[in-house]
Amino acid sequence: MSTKFTPAEAADILIETARGFYAKRWMEGTSGNLSIRIRSDEMDAPLRYLITASGHDKGALTANDFVLVGEGGQVLEPAGAKSSAETLLHEAIYQLHEEATAVYHVHTLAATYLSMHAVEPEGVLTFSDLEMIKGLGFDTHEVAIRLPAIENNQDMILLSQEVLRRLEPFVPGFILKGHGVYTWGRTPAEAKRHVEIWEFLFQYRMMAWVTAVNPQANLLLNRM
Amino acid sequence: MSTKFTPAEAADILIETARGFYAKRWMEGTSGNLSIRIRSDEMDAPLRYLITASGHDKGALTANDFVLVGEGGQVLEPAGAKSSAETLLHEAIYQLHEEATAVYHVHTLAATYLSMHAVEPEGVLTFSDLEMIKGLGFDTHEVAIRLPAIENNQDMILLSQEVLRRLEPFVPGFILKGHGVYTWGRTPAEAKRHVEIWEFLFQYRMMAWVTAVNPQANLLLNRM
């Protein structure tokens, strides 16, 4: 459960993780971004994290395709590089959750679809009753978790403020409408697990959505 | 058709099998667990089996990610390790079926969905008429097999008792609602084959379920 990585170690982990997510088609068209916090031994050291640079094929990242970022989205390395606009969403999570070591944003079909068509009136997607929910950090499947669904906005300052206002306690994630899911973890492995679990839940919901078009399906099953 | 493995041999098989199942997205978010019985040359040797430890990425298991377990879920190695709660379900199968050498539990989307929405009034899912059924150990496709669907329960002692009570003769498997399928085989290869066949049957049923929403689909086909 290591939470302390050099930038080079973080890049290695993110290269491998992005390759895996890309293979699952969760980072198509250079979409999404992944980051790992770089912790310091000094007290009160300012926030630093390594994040994927924009516009690179997530299936074939190299050590040059990352940016080291500090507070306010300031690029620390490489000199002269520009950080992604979405960097501010990663910063918002790291500032709120001191224990978060990795923030992963992927852009899956099911998340995109549900965020546009299946958001409940309270502005959330609710999941319950499935064993898989336990992998998000709950002790039982007998719980209803609410994932905030937030209107997409190209103004990242307004968007990150809205995200912080809307996060649900104990729920490691939010979804941007038409855009994709953000999640995080105390370790990179935990963040990866959360990505997989959210996507499982999204695909499950898609199945339920598709079959919900006719409530008589339940009656028909036994006649097939 | 080997059925006798050292713990190291069993770990090698399970690492490879888990990697394959993970690649198919059947063990997302560290879900599922796989075990192989460790047979002894001694008469009346007590039950021992090697099982995946909880919480590890099933796509990247190493030899350290297993636990050797004896009767009552007791961890024999490594010293001080704690076994997964679901170990008792593996034990129940090994005690009931002396010929079972491997017990595999995966957590697929289709299994999860069907277990929540398509269980028949008798508490089973029934499959028939498909050639693929023969791979579960039947001589013909002209048979109806019933897969027990059992209410999920975080109390593993109660759950394993219920499982034993509900197993169907000749049917190598059961499904936990909202959770996934368990199956087994006389060899690891047979257990793997059973996993693949159950999942094929589940996906087939999902197709039938989705299209069953309108009984006129049969009539419409010829007009497409």
Next chain:
Amino acid sequence: MSTKFTPAEAADILIETARGFYAKRWMEGTSGNLSIRIRSDEMDAPLRYLITASGHDKGALTANDFVLVGEGGQVLEPAGAKSSAETLLHEAIYQLHEEATAVYHVHTLAATYLSMHAVEPEGVLTFSDLEMIKGLGFDTHEVAIRLPAIENNQDMILLSQEVLRRLEPFVPGFILKGHGVYTWGRTPAEAKRHVEIWEFLFQYRMMAWVTAVNPQANLLLNRM
């Protein structure tokens, strides 16, 4: 466009082809079988072909997992081996089509589903209008091809007779109900291409089938 292979060359091709089909989930649970004809320089040499033995994991075949078969399904090598019952279907194709060098049978979900739910009254599945059809050996997409769908039968002699009676001229394939598709080609590469094209057409038909459940879908599209 080689059509002449030694048994060892044929095994290499089939190992690689089966691994690819398995990765696509078209040979789950050890299902399906693949063969390549072994041509001889002698005039009027009797039929010989190398075929996958039953019961082996198609994702991990080895050179030992094949049988050399002659007329009447007789096993020529290895001595004492028993050929698969379905060998007679391969023989029927080789006898009818002298130019066929490979016969491939895979067991896909879409083929299985369509064979059980979407067969037209004439006992065929019809495909038309798609560019992909040209890959089956037609010069244009403006053609309707009919794939025979044949009742499954565990008696392989009766089944192979029925297959020969039902084959459509110029259409390289037939489907067994609840079982899967057979196709062939003048070269192994052509047989592989035919498998891929049939499966593309099957998946296309599945999409049409799912959306056909409500004829108003056409009207609704523009309001989405």
Next chain:
Amino acid sequence: MSTKFTPAEAADILIETARGFYAKRWMEGTSGNLSIRIRSDEMDAPLRYLITASGHDKGALTANDFVLVGEGGQVLEPAGAKSSAETLLHEAIYQLHEEATAVYHVHTLAATYLSMHAVEPEGVLTFSDLEMIKGLGFDTHEVAIRLPAIENNQDMILLSQEVLRRLEPFVPGFILKGHGVYTWGRTPAEAKRHVEIWEFLFQYRMMAWVTAVNPQANLLLNRM
């Protein structure tokens, strides 16, 4: 952002790109074709591009499976080779868009289905509101882009004229009915990104199409 490649470099990129697209099942049955422009240092050098030869397995291309083509579809190398009929569509794009360095045509299920069933009365498919749209070269998701859908035709001269007549400004792509999508980019990486984004949009539209069969689905979701 390199745009200048030797034929050997172009072949290496296309081999790798085709392997990736094939793995995603976007070039089944030897379908589709990919090309890269070969730029010259000379002023007013005539058009040259390297394109995949017809009929080869796109998952296993070798350096011999390409043709160097000049204006009017003339094969420059290898001597005596015949270019694919669809070469003229690549030429039309290269002539119209001087900045285009790669033209990619893939043949996906979703594109094929939508082109046959979901074309809007104006002869286009419209996409809007999704963040992914930005990857096609737009600054915001708040835009509606129109992808021309063009009747398939085995006469490639007529077809390429129709394509040029129908292209939409700023939209890097068109779809042939029953056939698949063409797209391009200033670099091979950009063309690959466009392929992935079109396919994401197509799959999203398929989801919407399937669930649109019943407008009450929105109401039902909250009762699931």
